[in-house]
Amino acid sequence: MSGEPRGVADAIRGPARQAALLVAATLVVFLPALSADFVYDARMQILTDPFLHDMRNWWPVLTFQTLRMDVLDFNRPVNLASLMLDATLWGREPFGYHLTSVLLHAANVLLVWSVWRSLRGADRVAGAAGASWLDVGTTILPPLLFAVHPVVTEAVCEPSFREDLLVAFFTLAALRLALRHRPAGGSRDVVRALACVACCLLAIGSKESGVAAPGILAVYWWCFRRGEPRRFWAVAIGGGAAAVAVFLALRFRLEVIPSKIFEDRPQYPGGGFLAAMTLEPRILALYAQLVVAPVNQSADYGSYSIRHLPLPAALALVGLLVALAVVGIRRDRRLAIAVAVVLLPLVPVANLVPIYRAAADRYLYLPIAGVGLAVGCLLDAPWLAGRGAVRTKLMFGCGVAVAALAIACTARQRVWAGSVPLWQDTFAKNPAAYTAAAGLAGALWEAGQLVEAERAARIAIERCAGREGDAWATLALVLDAQGRTAEADEALEKALAAEPRLARPADRVAVMAMERAFAAALERLLERRHRSPARVLSLPAPAP
Helix, strand or coil: CCCCCHHHHHHCCCHHHHHHHHHHHHHHHCHHHHHCCCCCHHHHHHHHCCHHHCHHHHHHHHCCHHHHCCCCCCCCHHHHHHHHHHHHHHCCCHHHHHHHHHHHHHHHHHHHHHHHHHHHCCCCCCCCCCCCHHHHHHHHHHHHHHHHCHHHHHHHHCHHHHHHHHHHHHHHHHHHHHHCCCCCCCHHHHHHHHHHHHHHHHHHHHCHHHHHHHHHHHHHHHHHHCCCCCHHHHHHHHHHHHHHHHHHHHHHHHCCCCCCCCCCCCCCHHHCHHHHHHHHHHHHHHHHHHHHCCCCCCCCCCHHHHCCCCHHHHHHHHHHHHHHHHHHHHHCCHHHHHHHHHHHHHHHHCCCCCCCCCCCHHHHHHHHHHHHHHHHHHHCCHHHCCCHHHHHHHHHHHHHHHHHHHHHHHHHHHHCCCHHHHHHHHHHHCCCCHHHHHHHHHHHHHHCCHHHHHHHHHHHHHHCCCCCHHHHHHHHHHHHHCCCHHHHHHHHHHHHHHCHHHHCHHHHHHCCCCCHHHHHHHHHHHHHHHHCCCCCCCCCCCCC
């Protein structure tokens, strides 16, 4: 072992030191997130919706009675409980919410590390006296990749997306509990099996992707433990699957229909099931590209986002990845666990049923943990035994990649620091999207950048062919702020023609369809309209 950086290996050889290193690295990389504002859905859920701030709602949240209530995240009571705890501690100050999310991400990093240590028998190698720096690196680099990958920033930086952090926490916790099972464990293993069931329930109670938890346990049992007595696994896997099934049955049985909050039902991308299934390989190819090269991340993906991935190329890429996974699993069964952690959480968001967002970075949060485990399997591949030079090159390459990802992750957090940078970035990445243009217009209006806001509002109107009243209302507010009263009144009339419900801003706030500041400004325009109705003139053509 001459020539090895023994000091580095010795410094982080012990489990406690490795855990401290991983937590410290996570906190340092995500330090910018702590000073971020509320953006995207958090503005509505935390700043506008009173639900989280009413202590009388603790009982229905803790007892899952929100499943029969018409509230935001009614079907994610565990996420609601997490946000309500923050609301109790921090009110409407963003720092505390971001701190909770960053700490929860750090906990997930430790769970990935713990799972990987168990899968590779790290107690025999990286934690042992005389372990090489390659063994130590093989243990800490996979969770470190998960910790700093830019794709995880959306889930970590946006408090209302914490549901993905919670799903990952409870799913990985269930897997970690199963890894610690010993057939002769006695009553302690009964408790462990019941804890697995509880984790599965809490995972599905956080978000629909929690359906993956019992499936991941089943894959682990099939690959490594199916020769053991089955009582523990029957309880852990069967009970977990039953808990998930009962929760989902209640979720759909008790859902309030029609909903005042969820006014529009989700639609298949492309307009129908077959069209969605044609798009899905391209979305999966986009996800694969984002994992390897996260250069075009966006808060709002659309057809523009996958223009560089035609269907034949996407099918070829997905097919190649499937083939590599099959070959890899045949050589190393641990890779099956990694593949399960990547793929199973994507099933609920694979557009098999309509969802509100066809693709999103947050959907990849738990799958990135699986990518980290897959990288660990590569670094620890059996065929590399005795090939120190090859392992050294792979380790060096992985280390360089993790460093580059950490830099990109820090940069990506600047996008999520406020509404203006978020929507500027989103519009730059997806200029064809109505949501991007409308979001940018609203953010610029709020920031007082009126010329830019007018341009964005007109683009939003063009993108929706004038059918969205909110876009016209934003333009009305922008024009009014510039003193262009007649044009503002004309835009307001067009807003009311496209969406008559805008005449009652307070009602729109009540159903979480409008933020309070926007509603107050719109109310002032409506009051002026009622006092002195003016003749409507033709608006000039949109500015180029």
